[in-house]
Amino acid sequence: xxxxxxxxKENKPSSISVDPQGDSSLQVEIxxxxxxxxxxxxxxxxxxxxxxFAQTEFSxxxxxxxxxWLHDAYVENEEYAGLIIPPAPPRPDFEASRExxxxxxxxxSSITREEFAKMKQELEAEYLAIFKKTVAMHEVFLQRxxxxxxxxRDHNFFVFLEYGQDLSVRGKNRKELLGGFLRNxxxxxxxxxxxxxxxxxxxxxxxxxxxxxLLEYHTRIRDACLRADRVMQSHKCLADDYxxxxxxxxxxGTQEVNQLKTSFFKLxxxxxxxxxxxxxxxxxxxxxxxxMLRYYMRDSQAAKDLLYxxxxxxxxxxxxxxxxxxxxxxxxxxxxxxxxxxLCCRRFERLSDSAKQxxxxxxxxxxxxxxxxxxELAELELKHAKGGGTxxxxx
Amino acid sequence: MAAEREPPPLGDGKPTDxxxxxxxxxxxxSTVSTLExxxxxxxxxxxxxxxxxxxxxxxxxxEVVLDDDREDLFAEATEEVSLDSPEREPILSSEPSPAVTPxxxxxxxxxxxxxxxxxxxxxxDRSREEIEEEANGDVFDIEIGVSDPEKVGDGMNAYMAYRVxxxxxxxxxSKSEFSVKRRFSDFLGLHSKLASKYLHVGYIVPPAPEKSIxxxxxxxxxxxxxxxxxxxxxxxxxxxxxxxxxxxHPTLLQDPDLRQFLESSELPRAVNTQALSGAxxxxxxxxxxxxxxxxxIKMNESDAWFEEKQQQFENLDQQLRKLHASVEALVCHxxxxxxxxxxxxxxAAMLGNSEDHTALSRALSQxxxxxxxxxxxxxxxxxxxxxxxxxxxxxxxRLIAAVKGVFDHRMKCWQKWEDAQITLLKKRETxxxxxxxxxxxxxxxxxxxxxxxxxxxxxxxxxxxxxxKTIRKEVGRFEAKRVKDFKTVIIKYxxxxxxxxxxxxxxWEAFLPEAKAIA
Numbered sequence: 001x002x003x004x005x006x007x008x009k010e011n012k013p014s015s016i017s018v019d020p021q022g023d024s025s026l027q028v029e030i031x032x033x034x035x036x037x038x039x040x041x042x043x044x045x046x047x048x049x050x051x052x053f054a055q056t057e058f059s060x061x062x063x064x065x066x067x068x069w070l071h072d073a074y075v076e077n078e079e080y081a082g083l084i085i086p087p088a089p090p091r092p093d094f095e096a097s098r099e100x101x102x103x104x105x106x107x108x109s110s111i112t113r114e115e116f117a118k119m120k121q122e123l124e125a126e127y128l129a130i131f132k133k134t135v136a137m138h139e140v141f142l143q144r145x146x147x148x149x150x151x152x153r154d155h156n157f158f159v160f161l162e163y164g165q166d167l168s169v170r171g172k173n174r175k176e177l178l179g180g181f182l183r184n185x186x187x188x189x190x191x192x193x194x195x196x197x198x199x200x201x202x203x204x205x206x207x208x209x210x211x212x213x214l215l216e217y218h219t220r221i222r223d224a225c226l227r228a229d230r231v232m233q234s235h236k237c238l239a240d241d242y243x244x245x246x247x248x249x250x251x252x253g254t255q256e257v258n259q260l261k262t263s264f265f266k267l268x269x270x271x272x273x274x275x276x277x278x279x280x281x282x283x284x285x286x287x288x289x290x291x292m293l294r295y296y297m298r299d300s301q302a303a304k305d306l307l308y309x310x311x312x313x314x315x316x317x318x319x320x321x322x323x324x325x326x327x328x329x330x331x332x333x334x335x336x337x338x339x340x341x342x343l344c345c346r347r348f349e350r351l352s353d354s355a356k357q358x359x360x361x362x363x364x365x366x367x368x369x370x371x372x373x374x375x376e377l378a379e380l381e382l383k384h385a386k387g388g389g390t391x392x393x394x395x
Numbered sequence: 396m397a398a399e400r401e402p403p404p405l406g407d408g409k410p411t412d413x414x415x416x417x418x419x420x421x422x423x424x425s426t427v428s429t430l431e432x433x434x435x436x437x438x439x440x441x442x443x444x445x446x447x448x449x450x451x452x453x454x455x456x457x458e459v460v461l462d463d464d465r466e467d468l469f470a471e472a473t474e475e476v477s478l479d480s481p482e483r484e485p486i487l488s489s490e491p492s493p494a495v496t497p498x499x500x501x502x503x504x505x506x507x508x509x510x511x512x513x514x515x516x517x518x519x520d521r522s523r524e525e526i527e528e529e530a531n532g533d534v535f536d537i538e539i540g541v542s543d544p545e546k547v548g549d550g551m552n553a554y555m556a557y558r559v560x561x562x563x564x565x566x567x568x569s570k571s572e573f574s575v576k577r578r579f580s581d582f583l584g585l586h587s588k589l590a591s592k593y594l595h596v597g598y599i600v601p602p603a604p605e606k607s608i609x610x611x612x613x614x615x616x617x618x619x620x621x622x623x624x625x626x627x628x629x630x631x632x633x634x635x636x637x638x639x640x641x642x643x644h645p646t647l648l649q650d651p652d653l654r655q656f657l658e659s660s661e662l663p664r665a666v667n668t669q670a671l672s673g674a675x676x677x678x679x680x681x682x683x684x685x686x687x688x689x690x691x692i693k694m695n696e697s698d699a700w701f702e703e704k705q706q707q708f709e710n711l712d713q714q715l716r717k718l719h720a721s722v723e724a725l726v727c728h729x730x731x732x733x734x735x736x737x738x739x740x741x742x743a744a745m746l747g748n749s750e751d752h753t754a755l756s757r758a759l760s761q762x763x764x765x766x767x768x769x770x771x772x773x774x775x776x777x778x779x780x781x782x783x784x785x786x787x788x789x790x791x792x793r794l795i796a797a798v799k800g801v802f803d804h805r806m807k808c809w810q811k812w813e814d815a816q817i818t819l820l821k822k823r824e825t826x827x828x829x830x831x832x833x834x835x836x837x838x839x840x841x842x843x844x845x846x847x848x849x850x851x852x853x854x855x856x857x858x859x860x861x862x863x864k865t866i867r868k869e870v871g872r873f874e875a876k877r878v879k880d881f882k883t884v885i886i887k888y889x890x891x892x893x894x895x896x897x898x899x900x901x902x903w904e905a906f907l908p909e910a911k912a913i914a
């Protein structure tokens with residue numbers, strides 16, 4: 001199955017109108033994607049007039065693991081500690097869809113040919129939708145990097161975009177995954193520790209507010225995302241339900257010889273239309289609502305990570321202060337303590353400044369994205385409700 | 396059709412007939428309405444003659460010989476009416492049923508109108524309207540409502556009492572509007588009585604709603620939750636539909652048990668309806684025996700119509716069952732959608748609260764409101780799905796089971812006739828043997844038995860033909876009703892779907908400016 005980039009454009013979960021430096025100097029897009037057995041191969045195309053690159057237009061083929069590698073490289077880079085690292089795209093997951101197609105293929109003799117064809121059509125559409133979404137997610141990740149004044153200049157990014165060969169980045173093996181998992185636990189424990197430390201005072205109201213806000217926001221948006229997913233699933237379920245009903249009504253219609261014939265056929269037709277409608281409503285809600293919520297859930301997590309890093313830096317700064325005081329009293333290793341303290345101070349301030357900017361960007365990005373998606377959602381819902389064709393008189 | 400004939404003299408004794416007619420004009424129409432629409436049934440030629448000869452009216456059998464002549468139908472009908480009194484026991488298999496000629500009701504009227512004597516037209520006019528109403532499916536002026544479910548008593552002996560209100564202008568009822576309190580077992584009792592009287596002669600008696608031990612126990616125990624109120628409402632609606640169907644059946648409407656059910660304030664408790672009673676167990680045993688018998692009867696079907704119809708109903712049954720299962724799934728999932736939408740609405744509201752950008756926060760709250768309203772819509776639609784669509788299907792699945800039962804009774808009737816014929820043959824053989832053996836007393840006995848069995852054979856044949864005729868008419872009526880029912884419901888259901896869509900439009904149109912207002 002091939003996914004085309006144009007299709008990907010409609011499905012962007014966040015508005016990529018973020019083009020701060022008025023930039024056509026670096027344009028990245030996923031121009032093509034191919035799904036093979038277990039993996040998806042993305043063709044990343046770059047157009048750039050930056051002097052760094054050998055050509056102005058070039059493309060490479062990348063897989064999901066290489067995106068993750070790039071993301072981790074950013075996260076581990078101290079230089080970017082004060083920035084919100086765009087969340088990594090989720091792993092392409094066709095498992096559920098594939099399973100359903102397989103089950104359908106195994107055959108249920110009680111369903112008719114038409115029903116089978118329709119169900120197959122539905123599943124294929126689902127598969128295609130998942131495919132398009134994963135392309136969009138990967139693309140958005142790259143485009144945000146390309147748009148960010150600091151992040152776009154990363155060496156690894158250039159390598160990712162340009163290096164023609166395979167990056168030889170294997171997926172994380174079990175040990176590494178476990179390690180990552182443990183690191184997360186340690187991080188949250190650390191965060192809890194730091195925040196409960198009595199000595200640590202948040203000096204800046206802005207950050208105090210942001211922290212409370214983000215904590216609550218993240219939880220709630222996660223909730224909303226989960227529930228939006230369930231609504232979408234219900235819509236899909238309903239669409240699936242309409243298939244056997246429509247078929248049964250049609251066969252009832254063929255059996256009748258009286259006026260009921262037309263009634264049954266009309267009702268069958270209506271259910272067929274409703275099926276398509278529900279399917280579209282489900283996929284639109286998925287894209288405009290669920291995906292958007294999911295993206296901002298991850299983005300707000302990234303923002304929370306930033307705040308954590310800053311807090312960590314503050315804690316380090318405090319510790320360095322204490323160490324300095326101790327060194328001064330003991331009059332030992334004062335110089336090291338001093339330089340350390342200065343380092344920490346500078347780091348903390350650097351982080352604070354960039355974090356402030358980042359968080360404000362996050363907010364404006366969020367607001368414009370929600371606006372765009374909510375408007376589009378409403379317009380699509382209206383289109384479906386009107387164009388559903390149930391306005392026709394049926395008698 | 397045959398040439399027009401002079402109407403029977405409406406002289407002697409007729410005025411009284413007319414009075415009776417007036418009172419029992421319903422009887423008249425019901426008799427008329429036992430007309431059969433298909434002309435291909437065998438002629439019960441001998442039947443009416445005997446029937447009339449037992450009549451003290453002094454009419455000569457010859458005049459009432461039946462053929463396809465419409466006039467005779469009227470003659471016969473008038474005869475029948477005079478036989479009848481309002482308290483007359485309804486048609487039983489042992490008595491000859493009112494004779495019918497294969498004539499459609501509407502074609503009846505024309506010749507009648509011209510050749511009547513003076514007093515007749517009044518009656519016939521009225522009956523004509525009713526006949527036409529009957530033919531159009533618009534029945535008699537009677538409306539039944541079942542309402543006000545009320546819990547009576549406590550604990551496991553508690554039960555729900557329902558108010559049955561009848562509004563009618565039919566003269567056979569003493570009042571034009573009245574109501575009584577009935578409980579579920581009363582309805583079952585009514586059905587059981589009607590079934591025992593009419594099913595085996597070929598009338599399609601509408602089945603009563605099903606028992607539900609789980610549902611009732613919850614109600615008895617006093618759980619005041621939504622599922623038990625839903626259960627009560629479902630049952631109330633089902634009981635109402637059951638009664639509506641029953642009174643719309645012209646023959647059943649005449650039944651005194653039905654009238655008693657609708658009118659009398661006290662009704663003897665129908666204990667035989669309990670599943671675990673002696674009668675209940677007997678019923679189950681009979682059902683099993685019937686099922687076995689059905690498999691062993693090999694009927695010589697001389698009439699393709701019956702085979703065709705049986706096949707048709709079999710197909711219809713299968714498809715309705717399939718559709719019903721799918722619709723039940725739809726109802727279930729729509730309810731789930733509603734619940735999920737409500738949950739999402741709540742979390743959207745919470746998100747809106749957290750959001751610190753004011754315009755976005757407001758838009759999110761609006762989104763939450765829209766989703767809540769949509770949830771309401773889903774609930775209403777699920778309600779419509781169920782009560783209009785799903786319940787109609789399950790009603791008809793049970794009705795078709797009743798139709799199949801009626802066909803089975805016809806088979807049993809045939810079997811009885813066959814058996815009588817076989818026995819008669821045996822008796823004749825015995826007589827022949829006795830003749831040869833020259834035993835005069837045994838011969839006499841054999842001759843007696845032969846006469847007895849000859850009568851039984853004739854009776855069997857008459858019964859079989861009668862039930863065949865009744866079934867044909869009943870099936871015609873059933874089909875007409877079915878078409879009407881389905882059509883009405885489909886239209887209503889379509890309207891509900893259209894309405895839902897229109898409401899959705901309204902809600903989203905209201906939301907759109909809010910989304911656009913996010914600065």
